[in-house]
Amino acid sequence: MGGQACVFYGAAEFSRDTDFSILSDQQNLQSLREALADLQAVNIALPPFEPHFLLRGHAIHFRCQRADVRDMRIDVMAKMRGVDDFAALWERRTTVNDGSLQFEVMSLPDLVNAKKTQRDKDWPMIRRLVDTDYLSQRSDATARQIQFWFRELRSPLLLVELAARATPDAATLNSRRSTLLAAVAGDLAQVEAELQKEESAERAADRLYWEPLRAELQELRRQRLSSRGPET
Amino acid sequence: MVQPEDLYEPEWVAWFKLTPLQRMAESAKLWDFYLQMGGQLDPDPDPQSPFFFPEDIRPGPPNGRPGLRILRRGGV
Numbered sequence: 001m002g003g004q005a006c007v008f009y010g011a012a013e014f015s016r017d018t019d020f021s022i023l024s025d026q027q028n029l030q031s032l033r034e035a036l037a038d039l040q041a042v043n044i045a046l047p048p049f050e051p052h053f054l055l056r057g058h059a060i061h062f063r064c065q066r067a068d069v070r071d072m073r074i075d076v077m078a079k080m081r082g083v084d085d086f087a088a089l090w091e092r093r094t095t096v097n098d099g100s101l102q103f104e105v106m107s108l109p110d111l112v113n114a115k116k117t118q119r120d121k122d123w124p125m126i127r128r129l130v131d132t133d134y135l136s137q138r139s140d141a142t143a144r145q146i147q148f149w150f151r152e153l154r155s156p157l158l159l160v161e162l163a164a165r166a167t168p169d170a171a172t173l174n175s176r177r178s179t180l181l182a183a184v185a186g187d188l189a190q191v192e193a194e195l196q197k198e199e200s201a202e203r204a205a206d207r208l209y210w211e212p213l214r215a216e217l218q219e220l221r222r223q224r225l226s227s228r229g230p231e232t
Numbered sequence: 233m234v235q236p237e238d239l240y241e242p243e244w245v246a247w248f249k250l251t252p253l254q255r256m257a258e259s260a261k262l263w264d265f266y267l268q269m270g271g272q273l274d275p276d277p278d279p280q281s282p283f284f285f286p287e288d289i290r291p292g293p294p295n296g297r298p299g300l301r302i303l304r305r306g307g308v
Contacts, residue, residue, distance in 0.1 A: 007259045008252045014262070016275045059283060071273040098253055119280040132248045135236050157234045210282035221285070
C-alpha cells in the first residue's frame, strides 16, 4: 500500500520499506506469522506483534534477516485514519500480474486516503497520483472517476478544467464545497487557498488521531526501559 | 486542455507516460543500482512520522557503508 503502490499508480517514491494493509483475524495473522518466519523477520521497535495493537491502529515493524532480503523493512497495519476497513479495501483492490508474480495493490482512491497524513512528503505524492490518473483517463472517464477527481484533485489548473467540463454530484460538492465553488468560478488563487486549508485540516486531524497512539507507544517504551533496569 | 508539460518537468511527464508495470520495472532497476552501490535498507529517520522518537536515533555510517567517511560537508 506504500511506496510500491505509489510507483504503480504514477507517483514515485523511493521508499525503503514495504507497507502492508492486512486483515487482522486469527487465520490471517497465522498466515502472516508464517510468511514473516519464512523471511526470518523480527519485530523491531514497539509495539510488539499483538493483534490488539493492530486493531487500535498501530503499525508493527519488522526487519528481515534471510540472506536474500537481509535488512528489508516491513510495516503492517490493520487500521488507518480515514480509510475503510480491510473488507472494503480488499473488494476495491487492484490485482497486478507482472508475468512472474501476482500481487494485490490498494485501489487508487484508498491509497489517496491513506496518504492524507501529517507528513510533508505525502501531499505532493497525492497530487501526482491524482494528476496522473486524471491526465491519462480524462478523455474517456466514467462518472465515478469524475467524482473521484472532484473529491481529490489538488492541482488548481486541473480542478478548474474539470469544473468547466463536468458537474460534481451533491455529495461530492458537500464534501468539498468551498474548493469546488472556487473551481467552478475559475478562481485559481482561491482554489489554491482552499487546497491549503484542506491540507492543514487533514494534517491537524492526523496529529490528533495519533496523539493517544503515541502516548501508548511512549508508555510501552517507558515500561521496556524500566524492565531493563539501570544500565551499568 | 491543460497538458502534463504545463504542470510538470519533462522527467515527470516521461514517468507518467509509462504503464504501471513499466514504472515498477524502472523502480526495480533503481533498487538494484541502489543496493549495488551499498545503499542501506533502513529508512531515514522521518521527524514527521508518528512513529518517530528522537531518542531512538543513533548516528549510522554515511550511506550505510562502514568503509565510508565524510571528509567534508558542503554548506547550504
